Amino acid sequence: MNNSVQRQPANSHEPSHVLKAETRNLSFFYGDKAALREVNLPVHARRATALIGPSGCGKSTLLRCFNRMHDLYPGHRYQGEIRLYPDDINLLAPETDPILVRSRIGMVFQKPNPFPKSVFENVAYGLRLRGIRQTAELEARVERALRDAALWDEVKDRLKDSAYALSGGQQQRLCIARALAVEPELLLFDEPTSALDPLATASIEELLRNLKVHVTTLIVTHNLQQAARVAEFTAFMYLGELVEFGPTEVLFNAPSQKQTEDYLAGRFG
Numbered sequence: 001m002n003n004s005v006q007r008q009p010a011n012s013h014e015p016s017h018v019l020k021a022e023t024r025n026l027s028f029f030y031g032d033k034a035a036l037r038e039v040n041l042p043v044h045a046r047r048a049t050a051l052i053g054p055s056g057c058g059k060s061t062l063l064r065c066f067n068r069m070h071d072l073y074p075g076h077r078y079q080g081e082i083r084l085y086p087d088d089i090n091l092l093a094p095e096t097d098p099i100l101v102r103s104r105i106g107m108v109f110q111k112p113n114p115f116p117k118s119v120f121e122n123v124a125y126g127l128r129l130r131g132i133r134q135t136a137e138l139e140a141r142v143e144r145a146l147r148d149a150a151l152w153d154e155v156k157d158r159l160k161d162s163a164y165a166l167s168g169g170q171q172q173r174l175c176i177a178r179a180l181a182v183e184p185e186l187l188l189f190d191e192p193t194s195a196l197d198p199l200a201t202a203s204i205e206e207l208l209r210n211l212k213v214h215v216t217t218l219i220v221t222h223n224l225q226q227a228a229r230v231a232e233f234t235a236f237m238y239l240g241e242l243v244e245f246g247p248t249e250v251l252f253n254a255p256s257q258k259q260t261e262d263y264l265a266g267r268f269g
């Protein structure tokens with residue numbers, strides 16, 4: 001690995017002062033084990049933020065705090081806050097309903113996980129749950145989500161086929177369409193291309209760059225070049241702490257912390 005950046009997103013220097021979310025002194029414990037310590041991470045609205053760092057540093061743990069995934073397991077504990085804007089609520093407050101949180105904050109996993117349903121039904125599912133019943137509206141919203149996920153042209157004649165008949169990369173874009181259909185405010189990606197070949201990876205990266213027009217994204221990736229290609233902001237984590245955060249170009253080319261520099265130079269991790 002080296003710290004040269006091949007390509008920067010075109011708008012990486014655009015000022016973005018509007019925050020969609022931020023963590024405030026966020027710590028997280030698996031039982032007694034602290035996996036995150038006092039993390040203060042800003043998440044800029046309609047921008048992509050990448051979380052990078054060596055294996056086990058807490059990237060996925062941090063991502064999963066945002067949609068309260070850890071609540072599904074007993075014995076896990078949050079400390080601190082995650083503010084969501086513009087309404088300025090604390091996502092971690094006991095009075096904040098985790099189901100509501102998950103309806104506003106979507107997640108795409110490492111491996112594509114479509115439902116055992118047709119292409120159309122995969123995307124329509126969440127819309128039906130939200131009470132949308134009219135066929136014309138369902139069809140229009142499914143088409144829009146598939147277009148936003150850059151999949152429409154490939155599946156418009158196969159909407160009734162099983163989602164499992166799609167390639168791995170198409171299945172991942174279907175999962176992104178499924179997440180987009182319900183218009184999330186924040187979309188979390190946990191290593192979304194690590195199970196895909198280079199071509200499928202390139203198409204997902206292109207999609208990630210285009211998504212930012214209307215969605216805020218937070219992306220865990222092991223691939224530093226991917227962070228450089230898709231994210232305006234990057235956070236470097238180590239041993240459960242946020243070591244450095246900044247515009248991707250600055251963090252990659254002129255990191256302020258020695259640990260960041262060592263990691264980018266491949267000296268550990």
Ligand SMILES: Nc1ncnc2c1ncn2[C@@H]1O[C@H](COP(=O)(O)OP(=O)(O)OP(=O)(O)O)[C@@H](O)[C@H]1O
Nearest residue numbers: 030033035053054055056057058059060061062222
């Ligand atoms: N369910 C769990 N129970 C206990 N400890 C856990 C659990 N999940 C993760 N951990 C620990 O929390 C720490 C952070 O793990 P996490 O998966 O968030 O790291 P990561 O940076 O995403 O790693 P990777 O890049 O390998 O996916 C690690 O020490 C890990 O062993």
